[in-house]
Amino acid sequence: MTPPQPPRPATELFPDSLRLSPKQREVLAVLQEFPAGARAAEVAAKLGMHVNTARGHLEELLVQEAVRTVTAPAKGRGRPSLIFQVRVPDNRAVAHEYISLIEVLVSSLGDPDHPDAESLERARAIGKQWAQHMAVNGQNWTTLDDALEPLFQRLRDMGFDPSLNEDPADAAEGEHTADLSLYSCPFVAGNLRPSPFVCAIHEGFIRQVVGGNGPVRVDLKPFSEEGRCTVRLSEPETG
Known part of the structure; x- marks a missing residue:
């Protein structure tokens, strides 16, 4: 039947x-x-x-x-x-409903006020699975330059309002580095910050987008400065 x-x-x-x-x-x-x-x-x-x-x-x-x-x-x-x-x-009502649902679901990972390393790593693993499910793996991107444009577009479409700063002043010597400043977040409600597990899920998602375990390293810095978060992308310089 x-x-x-x-x-x-x-x-x-x-x-x-x-x-x-x-x-x-x-x-x-x-x-x-x-x-x-x-x-x-x-x-x-x-x-x-x-x-x-x-x-x-x-x-x-x-x-x-x-x-x-x-x-x-x-x-x-x-x-x-x-x-x-x-x-x-009402798109805003739909977004609020699912943001609330996700916050409830991720609370099962641990205490959001005192997240431990193991719980955060489980959250990153969820983010990687999410990217795989959405078929946005960047496994053919072998350099930072390959990954920047598609990652920028993906974050923009997801509502993070990214802005690119290539080769920031505090970049480590011997690395090619770029910062993506994120000026909005779908999970911010009023002045309430999202759970650190939500941030870790997004970090895992971004890592998978730029190629999983490839040469590009991803470091998400939530609330790095007033009104923004930062995604630092880096890879060893060659030649």
């Missing part, structure tokens, strides 16, 4: 996955202010536009599956009204 198909990926409903015009995004944003949905007339009143114009935009959103319709309870005679409901999730 064939098992039932799972629900569709939530990422397909993210606004970035939908081809929406600026006006459609505006209508969608207003509709999100109505948790139980709204009639076209209510959306039109919020936007100061004619109800037929609002209904036209809502119907376009319906075609793109960004909204759904339900029938309002009948009141008296006439055709029942349609209620338009948003299907697009």
Whole structure:
């Protein structure tokens, strides 16, 4: 017996996955202010536009599956009204949910206030497995220069806002060194720092991205300076 198909990926409903015009995004944003949905007339009143114009935009959103319709309870005679409901999730709420879940999961590795070396190494191993699962291994990258650009792009796409500083002043003699400053973190909530196990997982992830046990060494320095973390990449100079 064939098992039932799972629900569709939530990422397909993210606004970035939908081809929406600026006006459609505006209508969608207003509709999100109505948790139980709204009639076209209510959306039109919020936007100061004619109800037929609002209904036209809502119907376009319906075609793109960004909204759904339900029938309002009948009141008296006439055709029942349609209620338009948003299907697009709140990306911030989704991120917060999974960040909280990950923080709970990594707490099983040990006491985050007093992490020991063994627990941190287990966290790094999880990060390496994560990179392998995502098929972002850099095993064909044999030099620091090979690894820099793809690593920069990966960290940018993950939300770390990296900035590159090649050959920093405090680089060790005889090494080719580069620093990636990370100016944002998906796991920072307000002024709360993420668990050191989360940082160790990211360090293991980055190590695998640049080639696992290859010549490029990775050293993640959480909160190295005000408002940033630093990833130091280094390899012995040749010649």
